[in-house]
Amino acid sequence: MSILGIALFFFMKASYQHSYFFAAFLLILLACEPPSKEPVTSTPEEKPSLPSWQEGSSKSSILDFVAKTTDPQNPDFIPEAERIAVFDNDGTLWGEQPFYYQLAYAIDYVKKEGPNHPEWGKSPVLKSAMEGDLKGILSKGEHGIIEVVMASHSGMTEDQFKSNVKEWLNSSKHPETGRPYNQMIYQPMLELLEYLRANGYKTFIVSGGGIDFLRVWAEEAYGIPPYQVMGSSIKAKYEEVDGEMQIVKIPELNFIDDKAGKPVGIHQQIGMKPVIAVGNSDGDFEMIQYATEAGGPRLGIYIHHTDSVREYAYDSLSSIGNLKRGLIEAPTRGWVVVDMAKDWSTIYPN
């Protein structure tokens, strides 16, 4: 699959004019060397929390923040109703290499459904997708990707889409680890979500990826119900299908939940400023900024992909999950930068 990575990388350099779905999927291309960040002060374990997190400043920053914001005697106490924690998904809660799993879904869907859609054969992009020719799709740039996404995500009812995604999750595996995609989630993050909820925090996903795709499996994987999942979306209509009124997904962009779109999406859907924000790329910068500049005790966290052995190592040079500005500004902004290789004793759940 490394050819894909290379193809994507060159593709990124070639053509990005508008941003649209491209932004939601791939856009983020900058360059610089990452600082490496993880003080090694060890802190005595206060609770049996976050077992897959190594002792160190990342873990203790999280534990200390939660302890003070949940202690009514502490001046930094935050009432439970205001304890909102937001998490990016791709690269933060689950993997995103060698390329976004939702794009893998889109291509697999077009490949599989091609025979039922003779009209797709007229499109060079969809023809490439049906032949499994990723380079052919990417050669059309952003428009190629949008076309594959739209073909696989619209023109069906919400129920059909859900069942398509479920079927795919049950039948496909990550090309490098061989794990089902919904087991490409990070064990330490599952523990963090659980720990925050146990301390009265409401956990939300604010993803650049597609909201409906995510909602199919987020509750089982993360314990986050559909109504606490935000993401990019296409439009929908309520109309009659086979004699029944149904929600039908239509091939038109509704909202791109990336970069400055993340604070806007949080405003529109959550309606409160988050107390904790966690991301892994510059697409999450504005979200973490919005949360941490809101005043009062705030916690911003970047997950830094530093583990080339157990996962992947990438940041400012990567076309996917590009992280440059975040690494530069995190120290002065007081944001925690989690070093996956050093801070996590496990990557995936058993």
Added chain:
Amino acid sequence: MSILGIALFFFMKASYQHSYFFAAFLLILLACEPPSKEPVTSTPEEKPSLPSWQEGSSKSSILDFVAKTTDPQNPDFIPEAERIAVFDNDGTLWGEQPFYYQLAYAIDYVKKEGPNHPEWGKSPVLKSAMEGDLKGILSKGEHGIIEVVMASHSGMTEDQFKSNVKEWLNSSKHPETGRPYNQMIYQPMLELLEYLRANGYKTFIVSGGGIDFLRVWAEEAYGIPPYQVMGSSIKAKYEEVDGEMQIVKIPELNFIDDKAGKPVGIHQQIGMKPVIAVGNSDGDFEMIQYATEAGGPRLGIYIHHTDSVREYAYDSLSSIGNLKRGLIEAPTRGWVVVDMAKDWSTIYPN
């Protein structure tokens, strides 16, 4: 204030081409006589629930539905994660006569802020609003209303808007009852919300009104947090204001959460089909239809305004909260029609 009602009524007949905010605020004009509905079978009180609901079929339908869907031994049992209940707001959870309270807010705001906005004097509509001349606003039709709403709901940060609404709620009163607007909520509905939550239902508001306006006071009034409030919305931007990054509300429509927009909004924001849906007008028809046609045990409820003494009596002839199709189809669809005069022992909280 009855002049307002008449003015609104004639205005409604005169001009509605596009639907936009008009739809969110006023559109719904049909005509027919309402059937009157309330069997008087009395049911023995099973729990000390819904104390302001008179014994009768409305109350027993609700109690029976909740009992069976929360009993693991019952074939109609619904797992807690799927127990979603959606409520319209205007006319369902609080009043909406003699005209939508959010429009009262908009006019009061323009009146009060006029002196700080000399540019408003150039607009005949805003000049009318500043002079408290409702007829002047309405004479411009839908555009007049949109102009007043936009002037009062945009061009400010989310924090400024919140504090404006709070100030208004603290300083203004309903013209007929003299109650603060946030006490124009219905006691029996507060009990229903509480009862559903006590039985594992998640309660959501799906309002045709403005989402941000509602979120300011919904948690205190109804116990419903901002992220469980859906409604119509204008667009927002994340940008620098006075040296700080802020969410700024901009004068452009984002989403109209009315009629077929309600199922779409539920799909986009909740991502699950509701089990219980409650409304009071034909603007809620599609929402209740979407919920009750989803299969499995479902409960649709219409609140019928029948109480001209303690509240207001209106339905198919009213320009506000018009209810015609709902009354006609409720019996065959098995939806409960609550008769406010007979089913509720109290209207407002003490």
